[in-house]
Structure formats: structure tokens, C-alpha cells
Amino acid sequence: MVTAIKKGNLHVVRLVVNGEEHAALVKSNTTLLDLLREEFDYTGTKKGCELGDCGACTVLMDGKTVNSCLVLAVEANGHTVTTIEGLERNGELDRLQEEFINQAAVQCGYCSPGMILSAKALLVRNPHPSEREVREAIGGNLCRCTGYVRIVKAILAAAEANS
Amino acid sequence: MIVPEFEYLSPQSVQEACALLIQYGANAKVLAGGSDLLVKMKDGLMKPAYLVSLKNLDSLKAIRYQKGAGVIIGARATHNEVMNNDILQAKYRSVCEAAHSMAADQIRNVGTIGGNLVNAVPSADLPPILIALDSQARIVGTSRERTIPLEDFFLGPGKTALESGEILAEIIIPDQSTTGSNYIKFGLRRAGALAVAGVASSITVSDGTCQDVRIVLGAVAPTPMRARQAEQVLRGKKISQELIDEAGRVAAVESKPINDIRGSIEYRRNLVNVLTKRSLKAAIEKGHV
Numbered sequence: 001m002v003t004a005i006k007k008g009n010l011h012v013v014r015l016v017v018n019g020e021e022h023a024a025l026v027k028s029n030t031t032l033l034d035l036l037r038e039e040f041d042y043t044g045t046k047k048g049c050e051l052g053d054c055g056a057c058t059v060l061m062d063g064k065t066v067n068s069c070l071v072l073a074v075e076a077n078g079h080t081v082t083t084i085e086g087l088e089r090n091g092e093l094d095r096l097q098e099e100f101i102n103q104a105a106v107q108c109g110y111c112s113p114g115m116i117l118s119a120k121a122l123l124v125r126n127p128h129p130s131e132r133e134v135r136e137a138i139g140g141n142l143c144r145c146t147g148y149v150r151i152v153k154a155i156l157a158a159a160e161a162n163s
Numbered sequence: 164m165i166v167p168e169f170e171y172l173s174p175q176s177v178q179e180a181c182a183l184l185i186q187y188g189a190n191a192k193v194l195a196g197g198s199d200l201l202v203k204m205k206d207g208l209m210k211p212a213y214l215v216s217l218k219n220l221d222s223l224k225a226i227r228y229q230k231g232a233g234v235i236i237g238a239r240a241t242h243n244e245v246m247n248n249d250i251l252q253a254k255y256r257s258v259c260e261a262a263h264s265m266a267a268d269q270i271r272n273v274g275t276i277g278g279n280l281v282n283a284v285p286s287a288d289l290p291p292i293l294i295a296l297d298s299q300a301r302i303v304g305t306s307r308e309r310t311i312p313l314e315d316f317f318l319g320p321g322k323t324a325l326e327s328g329e330i331l332a333e334i335i336i337p338d339q340s341t342t343g344s345n346y347i348k349f350g351l352r353r354a355g356a357l358a359v360a361g362v363a364s365s366i367t368v369s370d371g372t373c374q375d376v377r378i379v380l381g382a383v384a385p386t387p388m389r390a391r392q393a394e395q396v397l398r399g400k401k402i403s404q405e406l407i408d409e410a411g412r413v414a415a416v417e418s419k420p421i422n423d424i425r426g427s428i429e430y431r432r433n434l435v436n437v438l439t440k441r442s443l444k445a446a447i448e449k450g451h452v
Contacts, residue, residue: 139354140267
């Protein structure tokens, strides 16, 4: 892994976000969450508990879910990150996003980006999950509105569309 | 919530990392996955001036089988890497299951097996099963390397046998005659919950007789603890339901739980009784280690 170049108290980090190369000067204690939101303006990534409990800040790093509030920006150097903004392709929403709308799985919407990215990681590694596997995959994403029923339905519907 | 400022150091070798730990002493902390350390720093419980990142040390990430030694797990392997590893799935699936029982996908993708051990939290899920499987800890320092039984690694909550400038490099699960093993945890939810109590067991059964057994209790003592008296109930005896019941009762008595927000002493003793029986039964019946 390439180490970020140091400039005084700052580190130069380069990473690919949603298919585009990005670079920034960050402090040691900057989190990936703050880098994405404040520097790169990917504000779809939400700031919730900031302690790795709620999953609102979930992004995909090299295809795997991480809580971006617990990843140092300097440690994201050289990695590939996908935020919710990166799921859309040529103006078309990802099937998961479509199904979240179709199934009314969004209420306040704060958990939705993280929830959808956790679901995305699941469907990539397991295109036809059981309901239990869906529930387990979103175990690290808290929703305080929906009671999860419609979220689970939406993810299963998107999986169904895979077949 | 802001991570207090620190200087980020990224050594290129284990030796360099150990040297930095010696140089900065108590002002430095090792950064592996960060899922525990960064939370503590945000909470203001820790304010290290230096973080020594293990990110570049890919040699600490491998999981491999070495003839004569056993399965060697690099301390930087994440919980999901442990859970999905083919060698572990084939040889010690119980370790994969224990890794799977932890936290949630986001944390399992960054949290490491080494971090889970070095934090020495009494409720940690990996120590009981690893101790039940007689694992060893390979510790590296600037001037020497040593391998100790994992059982001796834990000295108290947050306290380990690591000395200044030492890093936990690998966990070794030696080849063994064990016929079955199991870790069972009781948490208040399925995801993201710490164990109120956890019990791991490994057993060698031949012709219905218990040749050897290890029972390790988690979250009911300052460190993961062997339930040696309960083991004694079974060792060398013909296995029966009565014997398993007796082992559960004995384990509950020898456990040393405390009252805390997750459970009372009485409740935890009851859990130890029930979980010990279930863990032993599973280890005997499920037919894999």
C-alpha cells in the first residue's frame, strides 16, 4: 500500500471516489467521512453517531462496507470509494434505489444512503440473499422510522430483479 | 465528534514499528483497524500524541497453514477475512463463526483479530474460542521474538503480556486431535451487541469418551478464563447428558462475573450454566472443529 506523502502537518491523499480520481491535503485526524462531505462535497454520506454504531456514514471502500467516521482519511489513500452518489449510472438510478422508492422504504431518509450501500455490497457478493441474509447485512445500519420491513422488502425486490 | 490531533506514523516494517513504539513510549498507540481506538479517542478516553499505523505491514495480514506449526493468522486479518478464509473454514470453522458473531459488516471489514485480542476487553468474542483451541500468540519486539500461550496473554481488563515496543504479530492454532469445537455467545441483540456471556469449548471424543476438553468463559471474569473444574468433570469420562449438565453447573460456580449494565452476577452465572451445556453439546454433535 502506498503511504500518503507528508507535507508539514498535512498528508497528500489520492483516492478514487465514484470512479473519479480525487486528491486532497488532510490532517492526520481528518476522517474519511469529513473528507467526503467537506472537501469533495459528497454530502449523501450522512453523519450520524460518529462512533461506528449507526451506519449512516457507510460507504464502500474497495467494495466493502466501512463506517467512514472510523476510517482516517490518510488511511484511505490509494483506495477506491463508492458513495451513494456513485450508484447512479448515466442518469439512471441503481435498481436498489428504484426499489427503495417503489416500496416506500424511505421515510426521513437519513439512513437510506448507508442502508442502500450495505445492501449493494450484499447483492454484489450474494445476488440472491434470503430475508435473513438481508437482515444480517443491514445489521450495522440503524433506521428509526420504518421498522425495517419496507427496507427489507426493497432489497429483496432488487435481488429479485437480478434474476 | 473530533479525533484529537496526533502525529500519524506509517512504518514500512514490523521492526520499524516496534522501534517507534520504543521511541514514543506511552505517547504512542498502535493503529490497526481503528474501530476501537478511534472511538476511544473521540470519546476523550485516550489522547495519544502518535499513532503507529500497521497499514503497510502486509506480512501481518496473511492467513496460512504451515505444516508442523498449524494455522497461522496474521494479527491484521480483519474479522471478515477470518470469517471467509478457506483454510479456517475447512479446519476451524468455529473461529469463523465466532468472528461472524461480532459487530456488523462495516466493523468486521476494518476490525482486526489482533485488535480484538490486544484490547483485552473481557467480553471479546475471539479469545474464548482461540484459547479453547490452544492457540499461541507470536509477539515481536525490537530485540526478540517470543511465542506464548494465548491463555497467558491476558492479564486483566485492557492489560496484556505485551511489553513496551512489542507488537502482536500472529496467532497460531496448532494441529490437534480435537473432534469438535464451538463458541456460543449471548448478546442482547444479534447485531452489534457485546457478549453478556460467551462460552467456547473444544473436545476430543473417541468411542463416546471425552479424551480431552477445554472450556473457556468470556465476559464473566477480568480475563477470558478456563473453566478447569468443569473440564475435570468431563475429562476421561463417558459422555452423558448428566455429565454435561454437571459441567454446566460447575462452570457457573467457578465463573467470576460482575454486575454491570449488561447483566447481573446471578444472571451471568445462569448464562454460563446454560451456554456451557449448549457449547459442549454443539462441540460433540456438530462434527467439525
